[in-house]
Amino acid sequence: MLDDSLKSQLQQYLALLRQPIQLIASLDASQTSVDMRELLESIVSLSDKVTLDTNGVDARKPSFVVARQGETQGVRFAGLPLGHEFTSLVLALLWTGGHPPKFEADVLDQIRALDGDFNFEVFMSLSCHNCPDVVQALSLMAILNPKVKTTVIEGGAFQEEVTRREIMAVPIVFLNGENFGSGRMLLEEIVGKLDTGAAARDAAKLSAKDPYEVLIVGGGPAGAAAAVYAARKGIRTGVAAERFGGQVNDTMAIENYISVLETDGPKFAAAMEAQTRAYDVDIMNLQRADAIVPASQPGGLIEVKLANGGTLKSRTVILSTGARWRNVNVPGEQEYKNKGVAYCPHCDGPLFKGKDVAVIGGGNSGVEAAIDLAGVVKHVTVIEFMPELKADAVLVKKLHSLPNVTVHTNAQTTEITGADGKVNGMRYKDRASNEEHLVPLEGVFVQIGLVPNTEWLKGTVELSKFGEIVVDAKGHTNLPGVFAAGDCTTVPYKQIVIAAGDGAKAALSAFDHLIRTPAAEKPVAVAPAEAALA
Structure with a gap:
């Protein structure tokens, strides 16, 4: 699970622990559980201040809690926190073990003073580069304040829940079951939303x-x-x-x-x-x-x-x-934002695994997005307003080599359609013939430049x-x-x-x-x- 180089680095970090911690795992018979056990056992082998308990009873399996020794509450990771989130796991271990976080003292005091019942769930994907900031902020809050509970959920490991809760963009945060916010959020921003007097x-x-x-x-x-x-x-x-x-x-x-x-x-x-x-x-x-x-x-x-x-x-x-990011400004874009309409293929692409999606825009950003998505989704439709793609020739050549990509140039997007609160298609007009077309799909990535x-x-x-x-x-x-x-x-x-x-x-x-x-x-x-x- 961890190569020798990563183990060596992690061992150096774990040497900074000031107090013992424990990992409480809730496992099942899945391959992800096997991988999770291997990861946790690797961590335990690197420090005598870390122990492992595999008798957890959390409903989400596989998952594990990072908690202080003798306690059962802490930061819970549901699924494997690897990829961009491995740093989040390391910080959760260090902060739980007493290593001081590098944030302003007044922000940390704000967190400790929060009063209420805060049960956070944050959904992330391992390829999302905006997710770690949110995950780390909510993890620190749970470590500093016992009234804050945080569960970090890797969407790929809990596809059924992602589908049931209609999660189509990450990071997305729920507080006590209600939508709290989506997209990149800093610690100060999250605390400010909870502490109503902070702005003044x-x-x-x-x-x-x-x-x-x-x-x-x-x-x-x-x-x-x-x-x-x-x-x-x-x-x-x-x-x-x-x-x-x-x-x-x-x-x-x-x-x-x-x-x-x-x-x-x-x-x-x-x-x-x-x-x-x-x-x-x-x-x-x-x-x-x-x-x-x-x-x-x-x-x-x-x-x-x-x-x-x-x-x-x-x-x-x-x-x-x-x-x-510039909006395409057609009916359905605002209505279905984060419900199929997305702007970051790296963050949200994994949520559309095996599905049909479109990319609006044929410049470098659009073509790069289409190439990335083609490796994850079932099919990509590229819509470009101009008669030719505007991206660099090397990118265009790569795009045309992919078997699951269709390109429509000289095409004007006219509407993003949906049903039951999420995207189900996109309409575009052939600018040469004025003929209207409807493409059934589940995601639209807008990549048409900046404002x-x-x-x-x-x-x-x-x-x-x-x-x-x-x-x-x-x-x-x-x-x-x-x-x-x-x-x-x-x-x-x-x-x-x-x-x-x-x-x-x-x-x-x-x-x-x-x-x-x-x-x-x-x-x-x-x-x-x-x-x-x-």
């Missing part, structure tokens, strides 16, 4: 911060590069981001970033954040900007208003809000007809002291390496602005008596 406290805390010299809105490659370059100038730098890493977190293979032969999005994002923190940048995650207020005078402070009611101030601002996250800037910052922030060669916008970089701008070619370069350039431009623009003097308060004599 956070807003007050943010508004009380001293002004920055450079404030970056957005934490993708452009934002991270801007933060590093600004901080290296020795100036007070902050980053307000919905999630650090941005869309990079949703990218699987990264093979064209110079000096990095190969990596994946989550690792790349984690490395960006680690480097940014190394320069003592104030990173404020889970913050969505709502408005920007220009400085009232040269050298004055620019305000960025946040969705939670807080306000941040800075002498300069760099906008690097990135972009998001910039700039709606909140309308009326203040100049935008192009596509909603991109208009910038010059140095990243200046139409507002003094406000710069922009990355996928949200008019700079062509939306690539990680280009965004990073633009972020560095924007930071250098912001620094140049700071040294050439004296800070505005604060107005002197006039006493009432003096005002009366004036």
Whole structure:
């Protein structure tokens, strides 16, 4: 189950355990149970602080609990936590064994203070790169607070339950049997949804911060590069981001970033954040900007208003809000989102094993998605609006070599159909003949490009007809002291390496602005008596 190299690494981690733990397994006669027993016995063999009890009686079999010695409650894994989730298992072992988690102390205190009955179930797939963040967050909550119960369910091992509960996207979280949320969620976000007073406290805390010299809105490659370059100038730098890493977190293979032969999005994002923190940048995650207020005078402070009611101030601002998946905007798309309509083939593809699916989009993203899905699903139908596929020739050649792929070009998607709350087909129109076609299927993956996250800037910052922030060669916008970089701008070619370069350039431009623009003097308060004599 674990090769010698992985066992050696795991043994080093288990040496960090501060207190004994036990693994309580509920097994049956299935092959997955045999594999689970082998995995658990391997773990036990690597540390004298870990014991195994195979007399568990949980209804979900196979499953096992990671608990402190002498206790029966902890984090439960139903199915094998391998693939992307092996790290989640290792962290559950360490945290249960007393190794301190690397999160802010106030967040950990928030978790311990939660009062109520919280029974979480999180469904994941082993190929999902967004799932570990959710799994690890809910695992830590169960370890820190006895009122929180967490079960991590590998969808491939419990297909009957996945079908019965109509789960068609991961990660998806249920709280006390009700849908709590889907998609990637950070620990702070989950805790914030449970702690209703957290938003107001956070807003007050943010508004009380001293002004920055450079404030970056957005934490993708452009934002991270801007933060590093600004901080290296020795100036007070902050980053307000919905999630650090941005869309990079949703990218699987990264093979064209110079000096990095190969990596994946989550690792790349984690490395960006680690480097940014190394320069003592104030990173404020889970913050969505709502408005920007220009400085009232040269050298004055620019305000960025946040969705939670807080306000941040800075002498300069760099906008690097990135972009998001573009919707196809046809009937049925919103209605069946996460019920057959999906945007991440790596995350959700395994849930459609043996089924018929479609991919809308014939660019690199769409063709790569179709190639990946073809190895999992029964059949893939590719729909491309233009007369030819727009993907690289090598990808198109690979796509056409696959026996379970059908390609329709010059085709316009008109509707995603469904019944009983989930997708059952898709309609498209042949643009040459105007003939309508209905394709029966169970999943639709939308891969038609990006739309910039700039709606909140309308009326203040100049935008192009596509909603991109208009910038010059140095990243200046139409507002003094406000710069922009990355996928949200008019700079062509939306690539990680280009965004990073633009972020560095924007930071250098912001620094140049700071040294050439004296800070505005604060107005002197006039006493009432003096005002009366004036």
